[in-house]
Amino acid sequence: MAVGLEHFLILSAVLFAIGLYGVLAKRNALVILMSIEIMLTAVNITMVAFSRYSHVISGQVFVIFIMVVAAAEAAVGLALIIAIYRSRKTVDAEKFDLMKW
Amino acid sequence: MGLDIAFWVLAVVSVGAALAVVLMRDIFRAALFLVLCFFTVAGIYITLSADFLAGAQVLIYVGAIGVLIIFAIMLTRESRRGSPSGRLRLPALLIGLLFLVTMVFVVVSTDWHVIAELPTEPTTTAIAQALFSGEDGFVLAFEIAAALLLAAIIGAIVLVREK
Numbered sequence: 001m002a003v004g005l006e007h008f009l010i011l012s013a014v015l016f017a018i019g020l021y022g023v024l025a026k027r028n029a030l031v032i033l034m035s036i037e038i039m040l041t042a043v044n045i046t047m048v049a050f051s052r053y054s055h056v057i058s059g060q061v062f063v064i065f066i067m068v069v070a071a072a073e074a075a076v077g078l079a080l081i082i083a084i085y086r087s088r089k090t091v092d093a094e095k096f097d098l099m100k101w
Numbered sequence: 102m103g104l105d106i107a108f109w110v111l112a113v114v115s116v117g118a119a120l121a122v123v124l125m126r127d128i129f130r131a132a133l134f135l136v137l138c139f140f141t142v143a144g145i146y147i148t149l150s151a152d153f154l155a156g157a158q159v160l161i162y163v164g165a166i167g168v169l170i171i172f173a174i175m176l177t178r179e180s181r182r183g184s185p186s187g188r189l190r191l192p193a194l195l196i197g198l199l200f201l202v203t204m205v206f207v208v209v210s211t212d213w214h215v216i217a218e219l220p221t222e223p224t225t226t227a228i229a230q231a232l233f234s235g236e237d238g239f240v241l242a243f244e245i246a247a248a249l250l251l252a253a254i255i256g257a258i259v260l261v262r263e264k
Contacts, residue, residue, distance in 0.1 A: 003108045005215050006208050008149065011112045013204035015119050015138075017197040022123035024193030028184040030174055031128055034135045037166060038119050041142050044154075052149040053215040057227045061239055063154055064228070067161050068246045072253030074166045078173040079260035085177045094187055 008049035015042035029081045029091045033074065040070045108148050115141035128184045129174055136167040153225045 015038055022035025044063045051059025085091050118138035125131040139162035146155040232239050 003105045003148075004217075005213050007108065007112070008145070009208040010205055011116070011145070013201055013208065014116055016204075017201040018116070018119040018123055020200060021193050021197035024196060025186045025190045026123065026184055027187040028128055030170065030177065031123070031131060031184045034122055034131065034170060037135065037162070037170075038122065038138065041139065041162065044158075045142060045145060048146055048149045048151045048154060052151065052220065053213070053217075055216050055220055057224065057231045060151055060154055060224060060228055061231045063151075064157065064232075065239075065242060065246055067157060068250060071161055071165060072249055074169055075253050075257045076260070078169055079257035082173060082176055083260045091177050 005049055005053045008045060012042040012045040012049070015039075015045070027092050027094050029084075029093045029096070030078075032093060033077050033081070036077075037070060037074065040066060040073075104148050107144065111141045111144045111148065115145065126184060129171070131184065132167070132170050132174055135170065136163055139163045139167065150219055150221075151224055153223075153228055 019035045019037075019039035019042060022038065023032050026032050026035065044066055047059040047063045047066070051057060051063075081091055084096060088095065115138050118134045118141065121134040122131045122138065125134065139158065143155045143158040143163070146152075146158055232243055
């Protein structure tokens with residue numbers, strides 16, 4: 001069976017599900033951030049696959065914008081984690097209760 | 102045929118690397134597997150004939166974000182405590198599987214109208230024209246992205262600055 005659009009979509013769904021599990025199940029804030037990056041990458045694969053199988057270039061333009069947002073998110077997220085680590089000496093997401101009511 | 106083999110190899114390696122990221126106990130190794138996952142995704146972009154994005158993926162994700170995450174792991178020194186799972190492990194597994202089953206069902210049961218032949222043009226010029234052409238281009242979004250990056254840089258500096 002030749003590789004088609006469905007294969008890329010299912011691959012991206014698998015990657016997104018793995019990232020979703022990581023975000024929900026992990027306690028280390030850095031691993032949660034890495035899982036978010038996996039989810040963003042999975043969405044990018046979907047965009048590029050649709051762009052290639054419809055010959056419309058806008059999908060790839062959107063991927064560029066997603067990459068920009070992912071880079072900004074990683075920079076600010078890691079800065080936040082380092083700032084929290086300085087004041088609380090942990091990166092365990094279940095111990096971040098500053099804003100818990 | 103060659104593209105099919107490349108796809109299967111890259112798909113298996115990327116899924117395996119992503120699984121290693123969420124299952125590995127040592128978070129430094131998890132970060133290295135994340136870099137491997139990004140690299141294989143760049144290969145998948147090449148099989149989708151998106152040459153410019155493959156280059157951008159290697160530069161931004163493998164280069165910049167990979168190094169940034171490894172730096173953060175070094176700075177927080179949590180690596181010997183590993184990355185344990187929280188209380189929500191089973192519900193998270195259920196939600197992930199439910200999402201996956203739903204997506205696979207939707208993808209398989211939809212009748213996609215696809216153009217099978219490969220686009221032969223290099224994509225760099227086409228992306229530039231789509232970004233900057235006057236009519237229905239993305240010039241405003243491009244400028245907003247620039248402002249977003251500037252805000253993110255300043256925000257990151259302010260957050261980690263020594264008081």
